[in-house]
Amino acid sequence: xxxxxxxxxxxxxxxxxxxxxxxxxxxxxxxxxxxxxxxxxxxxxxxxxxxxxxxxxxxxxxxxxxxxxxxxxxxxxxxxxxxxxxxxxxxxxxxxxxxxxxxxxxxxxxxxxxxxxxxxxxxxxxxxxxxxxxxxxxxxxxxxxxxxxxxxxxxxxxxxxxxxxxxxxxxxxxxxxxxxxxxxxxxxxxxxxxxxxxxxxxxxxxxxxxxxxxxxxxxxxxxxxxxxxxxxxxxxxxxxxxxxx
Amino acid sequence: xxxxxxxxxxxxxxxxxxxxxxxxxxxxxxxxxxxxxxxxxxxxxxxxxxxxxxxx
Numbered sequence: 096x097x098x099x100x101x102x103x104x105x106x107x108x109x110x111x112x113x114x115x116x117x118x119x120x121x122x123x124x125x126x127x128x129x130x131x132x133x134x135x136x137x138x139x140x141x142x143x144x145x146x147x148x149x150x151x152x153x154x155x156x157x158x159x160x161x162x163x164x165x166x167x168x169x170x171x172x173x174x175x176x177x178x179x180x181x182x183x184x185x186x187x188x189x190x191x192x193x194x195x196x197x198x199x200x201x202x203x204x205x206x207x208x209x210x211x212x213x214x215x216x217x218x219x220x221x222x223x224x225x226x227x228x229x230x231x232x233x234x235x236x237x238x239x240x241x242x243x244x245x246x247x248x249x250x251x252x253x254x255x256x257x258x259x260x261x262x263x264x265x266x267x268x269x270x271x272x273x274x275x276x277x278x279x280x281x282x283x284x285x286x287x288x289x290x291x292x293x294x295x296x297x298x299x300x301x302x303x304x305x306x307x308x309x310x311x312x313x314x315x316x317x318x319x320x321x322x323x324x325x326x327x328x329x330x331x332x333x334x335x336x337x338x339x340x
Numbered sequence: 341x342x343x344x345x346x347x348x349x350x351x352x353x354x355x356x357x358x359x360x361x362x363x364x365x366x367x368x369x370x371x372x373x374x375x376x377x378x379x380x381x382x383x384x385x386x387x388x389x390x391x392x393x394x395x396x
Contacts, residue, residue: 147352148350149356155359205362209356322374322377326381329384
C-alpha cells in the first residue's frame with residue numbers, strides 16, 4: 096500500500112489542486128503521442144494494398160470511435176457513483192466528460208463518412224453500427240441538454256445520471272452490432288480474442304493515436320472539471336480563496 | 341515524394357484531409373471554448389468573493 100488516502104480526493108477542495116497539477120502532464124503526453132502517431136501514420140506506414148491512401152483515415156476514426164464508447168461508459172460509471180454515494184465530484188466528472196465524448200462521437204461519424212465514400216461508395220447508410228453510433232451522439236446531447244435544463248445542480252446530477260445509465264445499453268449494441276447484424280460496416284480489425292487482421296505498423300500507429308486520445312481526454316476533462324468546480328462551488332470559502340490568490 | 345503528391349494522397353486527398361482537418365478544427369474549438377469557460381468561471385468566482393469581502 097502506498098498510504099495515499101484516495102478518499103481524500105473525493106472532496107472538490109482536495110481534488111482541484113490535483114487536477115491543476117495533472118493537466119500539463121496529460122496534455123504533454125497527448126501532444127507527444129499525437130506527433131509520433133502522425134509521423135508513423137503518414138511517413139512510415141505504407142500504402143494499403145486495397146484502400147490506397149484512404150485507409151489513413153482510420154488512424155483517427157478508430158481511436159475516436161473507441162473513445163466515444165469508452166468515455167460514455169466512464170461517464171455512466173461516474174453517474175452510478177454519484178447516485179449511490181451522492182458525491183458531488185463524481186457527478187462533476189461525468190459533467191466534464193460529456194462534451195468531449197460528444198466531440199469524439201462526432202469525429203467518429205465524420206471520419207467514418209469520409210472513409211466510407213471512397214471505400215464503400217457512400218457517405219452514410221442506415222447500417223447498424225453507424226445508426227447506433229448516431230444514437231450515442233444523441234445520448235450525449237440529451238445528457239448535456241437535460242443538465243442544462245435543470246437549474247438546481249444536485250437535481251440535474253440525479254436526472255442526468257439516470258439518463259446516462261439508461262443510455263449505456265446502447266454501448267454494447269454499437270460494439271457488437273457488426274457481429275449481430277450483417278450490414279455495411281465491416282467487423283473488428285482489432286480484437287482481444289483474436290490476432291489482429293492488419294499490418295503491424297498500422298496497428299501500432301492506431302494504438303499510439305488511441306493513447307494520445309486517452310491523454311487528451313484526461314487533460315481536457317480535468318481542465319473542464321476545474322471550471323465546473325468553480326461554477327458550482329463559487330460560494331464556498333476555499334473557492335473564493337483560489338480566485339483571489 | 342513531393343508536397344503536391346503528399347497532399348494528393350493518391351487521389352484520396354479530399355477524404356484524408358477532410359477527416360484530419362475537421363478533427364483538428366474540432367480539437368481547437370474544444371480547447372478555445374474550454375479556455376473561455378475557465379476564464380468566465382474564474383471571473384465570476386472572483387466577483388462573488390469580492391462582494392463577500394465587502395459584506396464582511
